[in-house]
Each structure stands twice: as structure tokens, then as C-alpha cells.
Amino acid sequence: MVQPVTWQSVQAEALRRIRDREWPPGSMIPNEADLAAEFGCARATVNRALRELAAAGLLERRRKAGTRVPVNPVRKATFEVPIIRHDIEGRGKAYGYRLLEVATGVPPEPVRAVLRLGPRARLLHVRALHLADGAPWCVEDRWINPAAVPDLDTADFAAMSANEWLVRNTAFSSGGIEFFALPADAGLAGLLGCPPGAALFGAERTTWAGMLPITAVRLVYAPGHRMVTAI
Amino acid sequence: MVQPVTWQSVQAEALRRIRDREWPPGSMIPNEADLAAEFGCARATVNRALRELAAAGLLERRRKAGTRVPVNPVRKATFEVPIIRHDIEGRGKAYGYRLLEVATGVPPEPVRAVLRLGPRARLLHVRALHLADGAPWCVEDRWINPAAVPDLDTADFAAMSANEWLVRNTAFSSGGIEFFALPADAGLAGLLGCPPGAALFGAERTTWAGMLPITAVRLVYAPGHRMVTAI
DNA sequence: CCCGCTATTATGTATGCACATATTATCGCT
DNA sequence: AGCGATAATATGTGCATACATAATAGCGGG
Numbered sequence: 001m002v003q004p005v006t007w008q009s010v011q012a013e014a015l016r017r018i019r020d021r022e023w024p025p026g027s028m029i030p031n032e033a034d035l036a037a038e039f040g041c042a043r044a045t046v047n048r049a050l051r052e053l054a055a056a057g058l059l060e061r062r063r064k065a066g067t068r069v070p071v072n073p074v075r076k077a078t079f080e081v082p083i084i085r086h087d088i089e090g091r092g093k094a095y096g097y098r099l100l101e102v103a104t105g106v107p108p109e110p111v112r113a114v115l116r117l118g119p120r121a122r123l124l125h126v127r128a129l130h131l132a133d134g135a136p137w138c139v140e141d142r143w144i145n146p147a148a149v150p151d152l153d154t155a156d157f158a159a160m161s162a163n164e165w166l167v168r169n170t171a172f173s174s175g176g177i178e179f180f181a182l183p184a185d186a187g188l189a190g191l192l193g194c195p196p197g198a199a200l201f202g203a204e205r206t207t208w209a210g211m212l213p214i215t216a217v218r219l220v221y222a223p224g225h226r227m228v229t230a231i
Numbered sequence: 232m233v234q235p236v237t238w239q240s241v242q243a244e245a246l247r248r249i250r251d252r253e254w255p256p257g258s259m260i261p262n263e264a265d266l267a268a269e270f271g272c273a274r275a276t277v278n279r280a281l282r283e284l285a286a287a288g289l290l291e292r293r294r295k296a297g298t299r300v301p302v303n304p305v306r307k308a309t310f311e312v313p314i315i316r317h318d319i320e321g322r323g324k325a326y327g328y329r330l331l332e333v334a335t336g337v338p339p340e341p342v343r344a345v346l347r348l349g350p351r352a353r354l355l356h357v358r359a360l361h362l363a364d365g366a367p368w369c370v371e372d373r374w375i376n377p378a379a380v381p382d383l384d385t386a387d388f389a390a391m392s393a394n395e396w397l398v399r400n401t402a403f404s405s406g407g408i409e410f411f412a413l414p415a416d417a418g419l420a421g422l423l424g425c426p427p428g429a430a431l432f433g434a435e436r437t438t439w440a441g442m443l444p445i446t447a448v449r450l451v452y453a454p455g456h457r458m459v460t461a462i
Numbered sequence: 463c464c465c466g467c468t469a470t471t472a473t474g475t476a477t478g479c480a481c482a483t484a485t486t487a488t489c490g491c492t
Numbered sequence: 493a494g495c496g497a498t499a500a501t502a503t504g505t506g507c508a509t510a511c512a513t514a515a516t517a518g519c520g521g522g
Contacts, residue, residue: 019402171250181412
């Protein structure tokens with residue numbers, strides 16, 4: 001009995017041909033039916049293998065036109081957006097948390113802009129400090145739209161960070177993240193225990209439930225933080 | 232004639248049930264066969280829909296155990312790693328490039344460490360400045376392993392950046408990226424036109440062909456740079 | 463009561479087929 | 493030659509089926 005050709009094996013072989021330039025950049029590769037015949041498998045198997053390679057940016061597929069190896073492959077990397085507590089605990093450190101401020105108010109203009117809110121919208125403002133082994137890890141500065149989070153008044157942000165509470169209690173559909181560097185101002189320097197002007201790694205996220213803005217958050221990490229991902 | 236139920240429509244409905252908490256976090260969802268019967272489609276169609284949701288971190292699937300909605304969904308975001316020239320041109324700016332240095336030598340210890348090379352390995356060191364509309368955009372500081380790049384001596388890094396040349400001319404299989412913030416030293420400040428100590432956004436990539444290290448590169452961007460991605 | 467074997471079950475995947483869809487190539491007409 | 497209708501073609505997707513695989517539950521023996 002012959003063992004079946006798996007889509008993984010087809011994918012691995014296709015990847016090898018791309019890497020070894022048997023299928024040179026810019027060239028067309030054989031069509032699915034031919035490859036299926038060559039590998040001795042069904043076309044659906046080839047299809048799945050190539051589809052995933054195309055999703056990863058290693059092939060370009062167009063109906064009728066066929067499949068080609070792109071000249072300039074655009075590599076796609078995936079990274080996970082974990083709950084901060086899990087991130088810290090996953091590094092073998094003890095998690096700590098300090099709530100700094102909870103208040104309702106009108107957010108500053110940049111926050112209103114990214115959430116596409118009018119000048120009179122009142123949001124819940126939560127600031128907190130996350131700690132790893134007792135040392136400052138990151139500052140969370142968040143604005144939450146009560147209109148998009150029905151149970152918001154039941155949340156106790158002294159007991160659970162807004163980060164974790166929102167992940168558990170809201171249903172979000174889309175959003176964006178931006179990463180950047182910023183100098184520590186006096187407030188950040190005090191909280192993170194670093195000199196003013198230190199180079200800090202920051203991330204800003206916005207999350208939406210359809211057209212409804214849920215939250216905008218800025219996370220600023222203590223000096224030396226690195227975001228790591230595989231490619 | 233009834234139009235077939237597409238895997239996209241099944242996926243959309245599953246996503247709705249997760250978001251609307253019809254399938255609450257932590258709960259099991261019906262098995263594929265039951266869902267197929269409910270939607271009036273084949274199990275393979277349900278499988279594909281749910282498989283992709285699981286890949287996105289919105290479901291957890293285990294054989295025999297079934298499929299559940301995770302309590303703490305780990306969102307996965309993908310970002311593209313473009314050629315720097317394309318990145319700049321895609322923002323509607325004119326691309327410019329200045330080669331700063333090409334030399335062969337022994338890399339500093341941190342570079343040797345990430346590439347797992349011995350203390351005597353000699354690599355090609357390339358430094359260059361990328362410009363957008365004439366203004367400094369990012370500094371590229373790269374070490375290339377000649378043993379992994381056969382045609383390296385044919386490359387003219389004055390005409391094409393090492394970034395782009397390597398994307399076109401090497402077959403890499405895996406790698407990693409790290410993002411971080413760093414203060415501008417005197418050299419970076421001079422190249423990027425910013426004061427020393429300014430907070431800069433940096434990225435370090437390593438790429439491999441199997442077990443063979445190809446290149447390690449540090450990119451440091453001019454102040455204000457933001458890396459943007461959708462989630 | 464504990465351990466290990468076995469049966470069960472849900473997902474994972476391969477197959478052959480059919481048809482849909484997008485795109486290109488070609489043919490015929492003016 | 494130019495243009496538009498039409499045929500051809502590669503990928504995209506759905507279906508029914510079969511079997512593989514992993515993990516659990518349950519049973520039996522010690």
C-alpha cells in the first residue's frame with residue numbers, strides 16, 4: 001500500500017523548488033493538474049499546498065493566468081498580541097499590576113481622531129502600570145467607549161487590568177496597531193524608573209466592533225523592551 | 232437551483248456567533264458534522280471555515296476533544312516585510328540611497344551570537360542610508376555570510392541596496408525579527424539628522440537558509456517612524 | 463485502586479468529480 | 493487592421509466518501 005502524498009509534502013517540495021531556483025523568480029510554474037500528475041496526488045492537494053504558499057507571499061496566483069514566482073517576494077510575518085499578564089508570566093516573571101487612574105472625560109484630540117468621535121464624546125480613561133518581578137514593565141493608557149461596552153460599569157479595574165478585562169468581555173472585530181519609539185517624558189520616566197528622554201518602545205492599538213469604536217490604548221514599555229517574532 | 236453555501240459564509244456566521252457570544256468564551260461549539268447539517272453543506276466546507284478561524288486564534292481545535300472558543304483569544308496580526316524602496320515609494324515619496332561602507336571583516340560578538348558563528352568567521356559588512364524625498368529614512372547595517380550567498384561577489388551594492396539584492400538573489404527559509412527603541416548615538420544622529428539621544432525605532436532581522444545563516448541586519452529609522460499593521 | 467488496553471469520537475486530510483469564475487486567446491466580422 | 497463575441501484554460505470552490513490520527517473514555521485485569 002502506498003502512503004498518500006500529503007499537501008505538506010507537496011508544499012515542502014514546491015518551497016524547495018522556489019528556494020533552489022528550479023522555479024526562478026518571475027517564472028510561471030506548472031499548472032495544478034500537471035503538478036498533481038507529477039506528484040501522483042489529487043489536484044485539490046496541490047491546490048491547498050500552493051494556496052498557502054500564495055497566502056504567505058511566496059507565490060502569486062491568478063485565475064487563468066496561472067501561478068508565478070514573484071520577483072520581489074513580500075514576506076509576511078505573524079506576531080501574537082497577548083494579554084500583558086500572559087506575556088510577562090510566559091517569560092517566567094511574576095506579574096504585578098497597579099491601577100493609576102480611572103476617570104470619565106473627553107479624550108484629547110488625537111484619541112478622538114483615531115476613534116472618529118465627535119468633540120463631546122465622553123470616554124472612560126484608565127491608566128495602569130504593569131510590573132514584572134516587581135519592576136515596571138509597561139504603562140497602559142487607555143480610553144474606552146462606554147457606548148460599545150455595555151457591562152463597563154461592572155468592571156473592577158483594580159482587580160483586573162483593562163487589557164485583560166476587555167479581551168474577555170468584548171467582542172471586537174477589527175483594529176490596527178502601530179509601533180514606534182518615543183522619548184520618556186517626566187511622567188513616564190517616574191513610572192518606568194528611567195531617566196527623562198530615555199528611548200522607549202511604544203504601541204498604540206485601536207479596536208472596533210464593526211463601525212463602533214471600542215477602545216484606543218497606548219502601551220509604553222520600560223527601556224530595553226523588544227518585540228520578538230518569527231518570520 | 233439553490234446556490235451553494237460557501238466556506239466564507241460559514242466562516243462569517245461562525246465569527247458572528249463568537250462575537251455575539253452565542254458561542255460563549257470557554258464553551259465547546261457543535262462538531263463539524265452537526266454544523267454541516269445545520270448549514271446544509273459538506274463537512275469539508277465547515278472544516279475549511281473553522282480551520283482558518285483557528286489559525287487566526289479565534290477558535291481552538293483539538294482532535295477528538297472538539298472545537299472551543301478560547302477564554303483569552305490570542306489575536307494574531309500579520310505584517311508585511313517589504314523591500315525598503317517599495318515601502319518608501321508606496322508612501323508616495325521618492326526613494327534615494329547612499330552606500331556608506333562595504334568591507335569584509337569579523338563581526339562583533341552580538342552578531343556572531345545571533346548567527347551562531349565562530350570567532351573567526353569573516354562576513355561582508357554593508358552599511359547604507361535609505362532616503363525618502365531626500366531626507367534620511369533609515370540606516371541599514373548588515374552582515375552577510377558569503378558562504379551562504381554564492382553570487383555575493385557579483386553584487387554591486389552601490390547600485391542596489393543589500394536589502395533589495397538579497398531579497399532577489401537569495402533563497403531564505405526562516406528567520407526572526409525583533410523591534411525595539413534605541414537612543415541615537417553620534418553616528419546615527421549624524422546620518423539621520425537628529426540630535427544625539429533621540430528615541431529611534433529599530434528592527435533587527437536574521438535570516439537563514441536551513442541551518443546556514445545568511446544575514447543579520449539592523450535597521451534604524453529616522454525619528455517619528457511608525458510601523459503600522461492591521462489586526 | 464491503579465494501570466494499561468481498547469473502543470469511540472472529532473478533527474485532519476486525500477480523492478474524484480463537478481461546476482463556477484476570472485482571464486486570456488482566438489476567431490470572425492466589418 | 494481593428495474590434496467584439498466566443499472559446500479555451502487555470503484557478504477557486506463545493507460535495508460525498510474514505511480513511512488517518514489524536515485524544516479521550518471506559519473497561520478489565522492485576
